Amino acid sequence: MxxxxxxxxxxxxxxxxxxxxxxxxxxxxxxxxxxxxxxxxxxxxxxxxxxxxxxxxxxxxxxxxxxxxxNRARASAEVKRLALDHVAALEAKAKSLSAMAESLRHLADHCHGDARPECPILEELAGAFSSQVASLGDSENATKQAFSSQAVPLGGSENATKKQER
Amino acid sequence: MxxxxxxxxxxxxxxxxxxxxxxxxxxxxxxxxxxxxxxxxxxxxxxxxxxxxxxxxxxxxxxxxxxxxxNRARASAEVKRLALDHVAALEAKAKSLSAMAESLRHLADHCHGDARPECPILEELAGAFSSQVASLGDSENATKQAFSSQAVPLGGSENATKKQER
DNA sequence: CTTGACCTTCCCATTATGGGAGGCGCCACA
DNA sequence: TGTGGCGCCTCCCATAATGGGAAGGTCAAG
Structure with a gap:
């Protein structure tokens, strides 16, 4: 074909x-x-x-x-190792994203969201907090190895619907 | 400076x-x-x-x-909307990744991981299952809008440690 | 023989970030 | 005053995965 x-x-x-x-x-x-x-x-x-x-x-x-x-002579151990490393990377990334979402939701919860200009979200972005979110991703330990910033590709299967989104 | x-x-x-x-x-x-x-x-x-x-x-x-x-004359509503849209995108992506991790972990759990070639992970990749994971990402509904495959950039702050990983 | 669907290769865009080359400025030290 | 080393400048290239599109060849049906 x-x-x-x-x-x-x-x-x-x-x-x-x-x-x-x-x-x-x-x-x-x-x-x-x-x-x-x-x-x-x-x-x-x-x-x-x-x-x-x-x-x-x-x-x-x-x-x-x-x-x-x-390769018919493969060892399943190698496959399993690849898989588990990837699982670790996925979970680390998921956790990192969830932490970001949670932080941001907290900020948004304190924002009136009306016509007034006062906004704790902007104030936080501008100011004080240093690295609460950033540190969460690293708080585990060995996750860093499998974790060059794009180790996890994402967007696995959302492609089918992409045209409609645009 | x-x-x-x-x-x-x-x-x-x-x-x-x-x-x-x-x-x-x-x-x-x-x-x-x-x-x-x-x-x-x-x-x-x-x-x-x-x-x-x-x-x-x-x-x-x-x-x-x-x-x-x-802009001092901004409306906090706009900031909040941006933030909450982003929260939704983050959570959707996190959920998608967690679903992938869970699927893969299930597969890995059934793999002996020794010197033998039999491997359910490879068998599953090769075969039957069609789109259990894929559908999870879409199971919500409105998440898709804020979700062009790279809507969520990721890798937010892991950069500081990147050189050491290489 | 034309038309349209399909195939080919090649180039460009995306997102965010980094590496490196070649060249010039600037400061300190001899 | 010369010079070394560091910092800065501008370009170009690479990454990961995917899509868009142009210019042109092929094939089958009408």
């Missing part, structure tokens, strides 16, 4: 399929017309990728998972 | 200060040597920006907050 059909079958856009090929995640055969050709096995790989992305794995991890999946 | 000192005083890198100027967030005077010059008021703005970023506001929102802060 051609790329369009593979895209429909896998839930990954043609654009992204080409991109995944460009970065070496997958390979595709070519037909006489130099169109990309995909087999059912290729579609299965694409679906694997999509599932991994839905769970928030960055493409680098997806590549490793894909290599493990292809 | 020069940009380096302003950076130290505000906690924003000189690189970023220049960038914020380039995108019109802030303005800076110039000295005779065409070096940027910062006043205490400028540093206060930079700190404001940093606090807003620590709370996860995207720069676009920071710009609006900054404009509101500068």
């Amino acid at each position: 051609n790329i369009g059909e593979a895209a429909r079958a896998s839930g990954i856009s043609a654009k992204m399929i080409r991109h995944y090929e460009a970065i070496g995640l997958i390979a595709a055969g070519r037909g006489a017309n130099h169109y990309r050709v995909y087999s059912q096995a290729d579609v299965a790989e694409l679906r694997f990728i999509r599932h991994a992305r839905d769970l928030g794995f960055p493409l680098q991890d997806v590549k490793r998972l894909l290599d493990l999946w292809r | 020069n940009i380096g000192e302003a950076a130290r005083a505000s906690g924003i890198s000189a690189k970023m200060i220049r960038h914020y100027e380039a995108i019109g967030l802030i303005a800076a005077g110039r000295g005779a040597n065409h070096y940027r010059v910062y006043s205490q008021a400028d540093v206060a703005e930079l700190r404001f920006i940093r606090h807003a970023r620590d709370l996860g506001f995207p720069l676009q929102d920071v710009k609006r907050l900054l404009d509101l802060w500068r």
Whole structure:
């Protein structure tokens, strides 16, 4: 099948399929017309990728998972380690976001939200508080390792609805 | 003061200060040597920006907050609306991440994690499950509006420790 | 043979941040 | 007065994942 059909079958856009090929995640055969050709096995790989992305794995991890999946002699320990590291990163990020939300909600709770200019939210942003929120993310300990600011890609599967939002 | 000192005083890198100027967030005077010059008021703005970023506001929102802060005739209602919209986005994203983490942890719990190749994590990625996680993010409803896949910037304040992680 | 749907490659935009090169200013010390 | 080192300047590039769009080739149906 051609790329369009593979895209429909896998839930990954043609654009992204080409991109995944460009970065070496997958390979595709070519037909006489130099169109990309995909087999059912290729579609299965694409679906694997999509599932991994839905769970928030960055493409680098997806590549490793894909290599493990292809390798019949793999050790499940390695997969599990990748997964648990990712779980830790997800949870750390979720916690960090929740902390931000909570801080901000506290501030908003004290804001009248009317036509007057007085606003504790702005006052807090301008002033005193130094790093209550910031420190929360680090308050655990080992979470920092798996946590380069974009370790967790996010936006896993909201893509399907993106066009409608704009 | 020069940009380096302003950076130290505000906690924003000189690189970023220049960038914020380039995108019109802030303005800076110039000295005779065409070096940027910062006043205490400028540093206060930079700190404001940093606090807003620590709370996860995207720069676009920071710009609006900054404009509101500068405007003595603002209505606090507008600030509050911005804040609460952002809280909603943060919470939605946090929930989505937690859902991913939970799904993945379930999978990992069933994985032996030893030298054998059998691995339910890979099996699940390869196969059956279609979109349990994906649907969770949308299960609310109005959260989608404030939620273009990168509505929530993340990585608010982990920057200070980034060099050490590498 | 034309039309339209599909494919190709290449370039650009997004978000926020950092790295680095090449060049100039400035201060202190010899 | 010369010079070294540090700070600053402006550009360009890279990151992660995705989309948009242009310019052009291909194929099938009418």
